[in-house]
Amino acid sequence: MKRNYDGCAICNSTWGNVWAEVDGERLFFCCDLCVVQYRGLLERIQRETGWSTIDSIEIAGDRRGRTCDVTSGKARERFLFAFTPEGALLRFQRSVRPSVNSG
Amino acid sequence: MTKCPACLVGFARGDFPALAQHLVGRAEESDSDHVRWLNQNLTRRKTDAPALVAPLRAYFDLGPDSLTRWVKIRFISKFFGKTPHPFVAALQHPTRATLLGYVVEHQHFLRQWVRSCAFIMARTDQPEVIQYELDNLSTEYGGSGPGRPSHYELLLRMGESLGVDRAVVLSTPPLPATRRAVEQWNEMATREHWVAVLTAMHSLELIANRDLVDDGATVHYFDPTILSGEEIPTAAQDFLREGYEADVGHSDRALALASRFAGELDLVEEVQSVFLRSIDLFDDYLIARLERAGQYEA
Numbered sequence: 030m031k032r033n034y035d036g037c038a039i040c041n042s043t044w045g046n047v048w049a050e051v052d053g054e055r056l057f058f059c060c061d062l063c064v065v066q067y068r069g070l071l072e073r074i075q076r077e078t079g080w081s082t083i084d085s086i087e088i089a090g091d092r093r094g095r096t097c098d099v100t101s102g103k104a105r106e107r108f109l110f111a112f113t114p115e116g117a118l119l120r121f122q123r124s125v126r127p128s129v130n131s132g
Numbered sequence: 133m134t135k136c137p138a139c140l141v142g143f144a145r146g147d148f149p150a151l152a153q154h155l156v157g158r159a160e161e162s163d164s165d166h167v168r169w170l171n172q173n174l175t176r177r178k179t180d181a182p183a184l185v186a187p188l189r190a191y192f193d194l195g196p197d198s199l200t201r202w203v204k205i206r207f208i209s210k211f212f213g214k215t216p217h218p219f220v221a222a223l224q225h226p227t228r229a230t231l232l233g234y235v236v237e238h239q240h241f242l243r244q245w246v247r248s249c250a251f252i253m254a255r256t257d258q259p260e261v262i263q264y265e266l267d268n269l270s271t272e273y274g275g276s277g278p279g280r281p282s283h284y285e286l287l288l289r290m291g292e293s294l295g296v297d298r299a300v301v302l303s304t305p306p307l308p309a310t311r312r313a314v315e316q317w318n319e320m321a322t323r324e325h326w327v328a329v330l331t332a333m334h335s336l337e338l339i340a341n342r343d344l345v346d347d348g349a350t351v352h353y354f355d356p357t358i359l360s361g362e363e364i365p366t367a368a369q370d371f372l373r374e375g376y377e378a379d380v381g382h383s384d385r386a387l388a389l390a391s392r393f394a395g396e397l398d399l400v401e402e403v404q405s406v407f408l409r410s411i412d413l414f415d416d417y418l419i420a421r422l423e424r425a426g427q428y429e430a
Contacts, residue, residue: 036176036177040171040176041176042167042170042171042176042177042178043176043177043178044159044160044162044167044170044171044176044178045159045160045162045167046160046161046162047162058162059159059162059167059171060162060163060164060167060168061162061164062164091215092172093215093217093218094215094218111218113309113419113420113423114308114309114312114416114419114420115308115309119218119419119422119423119426120218
């Protein structure tokens with residue numbers, strides 16, 4: 030899967046040293062909490078979209094609220110999300126992706 | 133003494149190299165509290181310990197300001213910054229679910245509040261601190277007769293006005309984040325210096341301090357217009373108004389005492405760290421209110 034972050038898969042931090050396999054990929058995380066968050070996020074995206082695979086994920090924002098742009102083939106979606114202190118999804122909703130032509 | 137703001141382990145006063153080494157070491161072990169503190173307060177990019185020393189010193193430096201001012205700036209940055217805390221955002225014009233989330237989790241907070249304040253009173257030798265805590269506990273928990281119910285009683289009445297009986301509220305266990313926060317506040321109260329506990333607990337009353345907008349807060353705790361009209365029940369207005377009117381005095385008086393005694397007793401650095409730990413717990417606890425609110429959403 031293509032990602033925009035070079036650090037932790039959920040928050041882009043380069044602190045920590047956790048490696049976990051998610052959907053067949055070995056990924057870096059800064060802490061176990063972020064592993065829980067990332068797994069929960071991917072599961073929810075797949076449930077919401079019905080996609081069997083996600084080709085790319087681009088995350089932005091911070092702990093107060095994040096967005097992710099995801100693609101599968103030609104399909105694209107944007108979701109808004111935030112987590113509880115235990116890493117469960119507190120908020121998850123579909124959002125409108127801005128048009129590439131919009132000014 | 134200086135302390136780690138993530139776990140409160142102590143180091144010699146001013147020993148920021150040791151604190152930096154500790155933070156880097158615990159982050160290398162992927163401890164989420166330490167990684168979180170570094171991510172949110174210093175940098176998301178891993179560095180070695182020597183490179184963290186100067187940023188740490190700068191972060192803790194009061195500069196020309198008082199401890200009170202430093203505390204307010206940190207508090208505003210965390211809860212009332214460009215993106216206010218999600219619970220603060222939700223409370224601007226709260227739904228029934230948001231208010232019920234507040235009621236169910238906050239009763240646990242207030243029960244711990246009494247214990248934390250009692251520890252301060254048990255440990256201080258300063259009569260004005262004892263008087264302050266007695267006044268505070270009277271407002272928050274004891275009440276002053278039928279005409280002046282406590283904040284705790286007003287909280288339960290708010291729940292009842294929204295259709296949830298107090299027996300249900302009082303028998304509902306806390307969510308994990310609330311439980312963890314309450315446990316750690318209790319541990320803090322039993323272990324830390326009373327000046328640090330005074331600061332750590334009463335700084336939390338800044339959340340409803342309406343004067344924070346004069347110090348840079350982008351919003352109030354809630355939109356004051358909801359205190360009139362029919363947007364929320366009268367019992368909810370009564371509860372929110374109590375905090376709105378009391379917490380300016382509560383937080384400002386406590387921080388004035390904290391600044392004075394932290395200076396006199398040479399405790400500034402440890403007070404700063406205990407405060408920082410407390411506001412991280414408070415951040416999570418406020419999220420728990422929203423999590424609970426989710427259970428009441430239609």
